[in-house]
Amino acid sequence: MNVMQTEALTINFGGLKAVDEVDFAIGDEVIGLIGPNGSGKTTFLNLVSGIYKPTGGKIVFEQRDITGAGPDVVRQKGIARTFQTNRLCLNLSVMDNILLGLYSRQKATWWQAILQPARCRREMARDIDDGLAILHHFNPALVARAYEPVTAIPLIDRRRIEIARAIVGRPRLLLLDEPTAGLNAEETGQIIGDIGRIRQQDHRISMIIIEHDMAVISSICQRVVVLNAGRKIADDCFGEVCKNEQVRRAYLGG
Ligand SMILES: Nc1ncnc2c1ncn2[C@@H]1O[C@H](COP(=O)(O)OP(=O)(O)OP(=O)(O)O)[C@@H](O)[C@H]1O
Numbered sequence: 155m156n157v158m159q160t161e162a163l164t165i166n167f168g169g170l171k172a173v174d175e176v177d178f179a180i181g182d183e184v185i186g187l188i189g190p191n192g193s194g195k196t197t198f199l200n201l202v203s204g205i206y207k208p209t210g211g212k213i214v215f216e217q218r219d220i221t222g223a224g225p226d227v228v229r230q231k232g233i234a235r236t237f238q239t240n241r242l243c244l245n246l247s248v249m250d251n252i253l254l255g256l257y258s259r260q261k262a263t264w265w266q267a268i269l270q271p272a273r274c275r276r277e278m279a280r281d282i283d284d285g286l287a288i289l290h291h292f293n294p295a296l297v298a299r300a301y302e303p304v305t306a307i308p309l310i311d312r313r314r315i316e317i318a319r320a321i322v323g324r325p326r327l328l329l330l331d332e333p334t335a336g337l338n339a340e341e342t343g344q345i346i347g348d349i350g351r352i353r354q355q356d357h358r359i360s361m362i363i364i365e366h367d368m369a370v371i372s373s374i375c376q377r378v379v380v381l382n383a384g385r386k387i388a389d390d391c392f393g394e395v396c397k398n399e400q401v402r403r404a405y406l407g408g
Pocket residue numbers: 167170172189190191192193194195196197198
C-alpha cells in the first residue's frame with residue numbers, strides 16, 4: 155500500500171513548469187530523487203511538505219487527500235522534512251532545536267500550562283527524553299552537549315540535529331533534501347550510516363532523499379526517481395536508472 159502518492163502534480167512559476175504532471179508513489183521504502191540542477195527536486199519536496207500549493211494535480215497521504223494543506227497540517231499528519239541549507243536556530247540550544255520538532259505533538263494549551271503545571275512538566279520531560287534518545291542514537295557525545303548553543307556544534311552534528319528534529323515526532327514519511335551537502339567523504343559515510351540505522355530501528359519511516367552523490371543514492375535507496383525539466387523521466391532501481399538513455403542524456407545535456 156502506498157504511504158504517499160502524487161497524481162499529475164504540477165506547479166507553474168509564471169511560464170515555467172517547475173514540476174510538470176508528476177506521478178509518484180512511495181510505499182515502505184527509501185526513494186532517491188535525482189536529476190540535474192533545476193530539474194524540480196526541491197520544488198517537489200516543497201509541494202509534498204505544503205510549502206508550495208500546487209497549480210494542478212493531487213497529493214494523497216495515507217489514503218487521504220492532502221492537496222493544498224499547509225506545512226503545519228502536513229507535519230501534523232506525519233510528513234517531516236529537512237532543508238538543503240541549515241535551518242537550525244543557531245542561538246538556541248541543541249535540545250531547544252529538537253523540541254521545535256515536537257510543537258505539533260504538544261497537547262497542552264497556555265491555560266493548561268497555568269492550571270496544570272504538573273501535566274505540562276510530564277509532557278516536557280517525555281519530549282526531552284525522546285530528544286536525548288535520538289541524540290544518543292546519532293552520536294552519544296551529543297547528549298552531553300544538548301544544552302549548548304548550536305553555534306558551538308560542528309557541521310556534521312548540525313546535520314544530525316536537523317534530522318533528529320525531523321524524526322523526533324515519529325513521522326511516517328521523512329523528506330531529506332541533500333542531507334550530506336557540505337560534508338566530506340568520511341562525514342558523508344557517517345550520515346548514511348545514521349540514516350540506515352533510523353530505518354533499521356523504525357521500519358515505519360519511509361524516506362525520499364534528494365542527493366547529488368550517487369554513492370549515497372546507490373547505498374541507501376531501494377528505488378530512484380529521476381526528474382528532468384520538471385518531468386519524471388525514470389522510476390526504477392539504481393542499476394536500471396544508470397542504464398536509461400533518457401537519464402544519461404539529461405545528465406550529459408545531450
Ligand atoms: N519560488 C520560485 N519562484 C520561481 N521559480 C522557482 C521557485 N522555486 C523554484 N523555482 C525554479 O524552479 C526550477 C526548479 O527548481 P528546484 O530548486 O526545484 O530544482 P532542483 O532540482 O532542486 O535543483 P538543485 O539540484 O540545483 O537544487 C528552477 O528553474 C528554479 O529556478
